[in-house]
Amino acid sequence: MYPGSYAAWREEALEQLNAKNDRLQKDFGLGSWARYDYDLTTGRLLFSGEGVVKVIAEIQIAGSTSAKARNWLWAWANSNLPGDLLSDAKLVRSFGESNKIDELAQSYVIDTDNDLEALGWDLTGAMVRICNALGAYRSPRGEGGGLYLSIKSIDWAS
Template sequence: MAGSTSAKSQSWLWAWTNSNWPDDVMIDAKLVRSFGETNSIDELAQSYVRDVDNELEVLGWELSAVAVRICDALGAYRSPLGEGDARYYIIKAISWAG
């Protein structure tokens, strides 16, 4: 889990700050936060990132892409929740089903 977007608040919420998620799905998000703190990148170190450009989906994809890069992941996935809200996941491994 990387984070989620909210159309109501027009913001991104990093997974590490959401108490609804278990710790084991937030390991990579915490790695991104640590990278942000170490390198003084506020968008990675603060809980919320405001959508100042009115491009909420773009913001979600951009921050997910950063998480993919920092965590050496394979890609990202966006799961729509409805009403403009979405969850963003990073993909760490891919294998054939079946």
């Protein structure tokens, strides 16, 4: 799965994520709904219009960015998150350890390029690729960072 240059592999993973997210936007309108809510107890991401849930996605948590700390924190390293939504992030950690890729195996990744959002999408793209997710969604956080969620399944609400 990971043949050589990690930088090229990660760039390709981001391209794949962008294509997957474009498909989710086209098929389910992701990014255009009036409201979204995530529920970490049920592992669902809900998209609503006019007060009615229209799309339901099953999620895993990739990680989060912090504007204050200027870094990424992998979900598996965040003790505040529910364990049943971390299995994909743990697979990424194992992949990183097996392939000696520090930024996939260490808890934090520092934002050295001063582009926190790009870092979040890059690392989420790696998780989506490793775990064969359908795409990803970023929920902004109050302090300027984001919570990155991978989408495992998605469908119209009945």
